[in-house]
Amino acid sequence: MDFTFSDDQLAFHDSVKGFLTNEVTPEAIRDLWQRDGGRSDELWGQLAELGLTAMTVPEQYGGLGLDALDFVLLAQECGYAALPEPLVETVMVAVPLLAGLADEHRQLQEHWLSRVASGEARLAVGHPSNPLVADAHIADLLLLCHGDEIHAVPAQQVQLRASESVDPSRRLFAVDWTPSDATRVAGGESGRRLQAEALDHGALACAAQQLGLANRMIDIAVDYSFERKQFGSAVGSFQAVKHLMANVAVKAEFSRAVLYRAAFAAARGQANAAIAASHAKIVATEAALLAARNGIQVHGAMGYTWEVDLHIFMKRAWALDGAWGTRGFHKARVGDFVFADGAPLGAGATFEAR
Amino acid sequence: MKISFSAEDERFRDEVAGWLADNLRGEFESLRFRGGPGDEHSFPEERKTWERRLAEGGWTGVGWPGAVGGRGLSINQQVIFHEEYARAGGPGRMGHIGEGLAGPTLIAFGSEAQKARFLPGILAGTEYWCQGYSEPGAGSDLANVKTRAERVDGRWRINGQKVWTSLAHESDWCFVIARTEPGSVGHRGLSFLLVPMDQPGIQVRPIEQITGTCEFNEVFFDDAVTDADNIVGAPGDGWKIAMALLGFERGVSTLGQQMQFQNELDQVIAIARDNGQAQDPVMRQRIADAWIGLRIMRYNSLRMLSGPQDGSLSKAAMIYKLYWASWHRDLGKLAMDVLGPEAEILEGAPYDLTRLQSLYLFTRSDTIYGGTNEIQRNIIAERALEMPREPRLG
Numbered sequence: 224m225d226f227t228f229s230d231d232q233l234a235f236h237d238s239v240k241g242f243l244t245n246e247v248t249p250e251a252i253r254d255l256w257q258r259d260g261g262r263s264d265e266l267w268g269q270l271a272e273l274g275l276t277a278m279t280v281p282e283q284y285g286g287l288g289l290d291a292l293d294f295v296l297l298a299q300e301c302g303y304a305a306l307p308e309p310l311v312e313t314v315m316v317a318v319p320l321l322a323g324l325a326d327e328h329r330q331l332q333e334h335w336l337s338r339v340a341s342g343e344a345r346l347a348v349g350h351p352s353n354p355l356v357a358d359a360h361i362a363d364l365l366l367l368c369h370g371d372e373i374h375a376v377p378a379q380q381v382q383l384r385a386s387e388s389v390d391p392s393r394r395l396f397a398v399d400w401t402p403s404d405a406t407r408v409a410g411g412e413s414g415r416r417l418q419a420e421a422l423d424h425g426a427l428a429c430a431a432q433q434l435g436l437a438n439r440m441i442d443i444a445v446d447y448s449f450e451r452k453q454f455g456s457a458v459g460s461f462q463a464v465k466h467l468m469a470n471v472a473v474k475a476e477f478s479r480a481v482l483y484r485a486a487f488a489a490a491r492g493q494a495n496a497a498i499a500a501s502h503a504k505i506v507a508t509e510a511a512l513l514a515a516r517n518g519i520q521v522h523g524a525m526g527y528t529w530e531v532d533l534h535i536f537m538k539r540a541w542a543l544d545g546a547w548g549t550r551g552f553h554k555a556r557v558g559d560f561v562f563a564d565g566a567p568l569g570a571g572a573t574f575e576a577r
Numbered sequence: 578m579k580i581s582f583s584a585e586d587e588r589f590r591d592e593v594a595g596w597l598a599d600n601l602r603g604e605f606e607s608l609r610f611r612g613g614p615g616d617e618h619s620f621p622e623e624r625k626t627w628e629r630r631l632a633e634g635g636w637t638g639v640g641w642p643g644a645v646g647g648r649g650l651s652i653n654q655q656v657i658f659h660e661e662y663a664r665a666g667g668p669g670r671m672g673h674i675g676e677g678l679a680g681p682t683l684i685a686f687g688s689e690a691q692k693a694r695f696l697p698g699i700l701a702g703t704e705y706w707c708q709g710y711s712e713p714g715a716g717s718d719l720a721n722v723k724t725r726a727e728r729v730d731g732r733w734r735i736n737g738q739k740v741w742t743s744l745a746h747e748s749d750w751c752f753v754i755a756r757t758e759p760g761s762v763g764h765r766g767l768s769f770l771l772v773p774m775d776q777p778g779i780q781v782r783p784i785e786q787i788t789g790t791c792e793f794n795e796v797f798f799d800d801a802v803t804d805a806d807n808i809v810g811a812p813g814d815g816w817k818i819a820m821a822l823l824g825f826e827r828g829v830s831t832l833g834q835q836m837q838f839q840n841e842l843d844q845v846i847a848i849a850r851d852n853g854q855a856q857d858p859v860m861r862q863r864i865a866d867a868w869i870g871l872r873i874m875r876y877n878s879l880r881m882l883s884g885p886q887d888g889s890l891s892k893a894a895m896i897y898k899l900y901w902a903s904w905h906r907d908l909g910k911l912a913m914d915v916l917g918p919e920a921e922i923l924e925g926a927p928y929d930l931t932r933l934q935s936l937y938l939f940t941r942s943d944t945i946y947g948g949t950n951e952i953q954r955n956i957i958a959e960r961a962l963e964m965p966r967e968p969r970l971g
């Protein structure tokens with residue numbers, strides 16, 4: 224039993240964290256809000272240069288051939304930074320989905336995955352658990368679900384209708400397109416399996432970001448609790464304020480192991496990966512939502528302003544709460560698992576891979 | 578005990594409903610269900626016109642005593658008025674700070690001349706008020722007010738800054754807590770001043786909220802002036818009056834607020850029915866909890882309002898802010914959860930929130946303004962339960 228990350232994983236994490244801290248500042252995010260499309264090709268180029276877009280692309284297509292466990296710490300940092308670019312969804316959902324297609328689609332995979340790895344092309348995923356498609360406007364290829372099927376549709380063949388999100392960083396689109404034999408890349412049993420995996424990966428991707436968001440909001444609120452003085456003291460010195468943040472810390476800290484366990488299950492393709500992902504999404508989301516609520520509370524009226532950065536993170540947590548399955552959906556899955564005949568529940572089954 | 582309305586009350590209900598049906602239409606139709614929590618910035622001019630219509634019908638100051646021009650309704654009839662107003666979708670009241678806070682304070686503490694000068698404008702819907710309490714350094718620690726006022730040439734001259742002043746940009750008057758005794762600290766040396774907003778010494782700057790709209794403001798006083806008579810009570814009485822005013826916030830105006838809550842809950846229930854969430858047992862229980870909580874508030878308000886006014890129900894009054902604020906905050910979250918994955922999608926661009934999204938965001942502030950939840954708990958513990966005081970809360 225070993226929950227620690229390797230030195231390589233940790234070193235890469237540090238360098239990515241450093242990059243995000245310097246480049247993806249709240250000011251930079253607010254800047255992107257003002258731009259048409261809300262995205263920066265330059266930033267995407269930098270992320271590709273760091274090797275991030277290549278992380279989960281198989282080596283044969285010019286990628287690094289890594290997995291969810293290698294990326295989960297980075298996904299957390301993307302949450303911590305509230306990175307507007309769809310890196311986490313690309314690496315954890317879109318690339319594995321494309322790479323998971325049957326061998327007959329090697330050409331398609333090679334064409335697109337090599338370009339994703341190098342940063343020349345971008346992907347977006349339309350999945351029934353999300354009413355709209357995030358970042359469809361910058362995608363060169365869209366992977367769209369249709370019944371049991373999955374279709375790979377080049378950007379030229381879709382029409383987009385933009386919707387705004389409560390999170391001004393998110394760009395959402397209704398996609399009009401026509402499924403055809405030419406675009407179908409999976410169907411039937413394999414289509415269902417790939418869709419189910421995409422959902423699990425999406426939930427895991429959200430969970431990782433939610434934990435990062437929770438930690439960011441804790442840090443912001445704790446800092447503020449030093450700065451803000453009332454009754455002659457830093458408000459952080461009041462027990463009631465301490466308890467607000469301590470309650471968040473407990474949730475955030477305890478969701479960490481759940482997240483890593485889920486990343487492990489995903490990376491190893493374990494049969495329980497779905498339940499592990501649901502578990503992670505539930506607890507990490509609850510941590511982030513409480514961090515948002517209590518973070519605002521610690522800020523008093525300041526926390527209710529557009530100018531204070533807290534809402535950048537709070538709104539992302541809110542948006543991700545509903546993405547890739549709500550808490551209600553994931554809790555129901557856990558419930559079904561617990562009550563299934565012969566469910567591996569007892570002592571000794573904690574880490575069972577079924 | 579008697580928990581029912583009389584035949585006369587029911588006739589009154591018909592009268593209110595009839596008046597609203599006849600008047601809340603035409604040019605006012607589009608105001609139905611608007612201007613509530615999170616939506617206060619909407620249609621200010623139209624809602625002021627509506628206030629004047631209400632005034633013509635005799636529906637402002639319904640709980641004020643007849644002697645000062647109010648309608649002097651019984652508690653029962655006030656309840657009925659608020660129920661019918663909410664049922665008809667009556668717009669959020671632009672005049673609520675004047676009618677609910679400034680007016681009752683003047684009625685309780687103002688001079689005859691002040692009552693004669695200010696109450697008619699509130700009742701007629703021609704003069705609007707804002708509340709100048711909070712400052713950059715005085716939030717929870719309200720007694721730390723630094724804004725100064727001094728007597729110069731028969732007037733008060735005011736210097737300092739207020740912040741978070743709701744609707745200051747729509748207001749004609751502000752009641753300001755200012756330090757009138759130089760060198761004083763804490764509760765002592767504060768006075769309650771009535772200050773006209775339209776003057777060169779006052780600058781109002783909007784503050785953008787997380788909703789992307791601006792309902793509150795910074796207000797700068799730079800040699801602002803008001804007449805010497807525009808002080809309520811004596812110099813130094815400011816704290817006492819300021820606190821009494823907060824008590825009015827927990828009075829009859831809560832009835833209207835609860836009816837607003839009921840409308841919001843009804844909307845959530847309707848959506849749940851519509852989108853199938855009503856079949857989800859967890860959601861059903863949460864909605865049931867919300868209903869339970871709202872009824873708790875309602876019964877308790879009615880008990881407080883109809884009971885002896887000798888302070889014996891003051892514990893219930895102290896608990897009220899904490900209870901409704903927490904309940905409303907949870908309702909905001911419930912609304913989003915009922916919407917599910919659709920919850921994040923805006924009505925339109927740019928940053929045009931749906932009513933429920935506004936509600937969700939606005940309810941993040943309910944546990945902050947008018948005394949934060951933490952401060953409310955301190956008050957309950959120290960005043961209601963008489964537990965030992967916090968070391969620093971003087």
Ligand SMILES: Cc1cc2nc3c(=O)[nH]c(=O)nc-3n(C[C@H](O)[C@H](O)[C@H](O)COP(=O)(O)OP(=O)(O)OC[C@H]3O[C@@H](n4cnc5c(N)ncnc54)[C@H](O)[C@@H]3O)c2cc1C
Pocket residue numbers: 451453454458461462463464520521522523524525527707708709710711712715716717718740741742743744793942945946947948949950951952955970
């Ligand atoms: C939407 C909105 C509208 C408002 N409208 C008005 C208005 O019209 N007029 C007006 O005057 N003001 C208004 N306010 C201001 C409001 O009254 C203050 O926000 C409130 O009093 C809290 O002060 P603060 O924001 O400075 O928070 P702070 O006092 O800085 O509090 C920060 C945190 O510290 C905690 N804290 C502080 N002291 C203690 C303590 N002793 N023990 C435990 N915890 C403590 C608080 O609970 C909070 O969590 C409005 C605020 C909002 C959000």
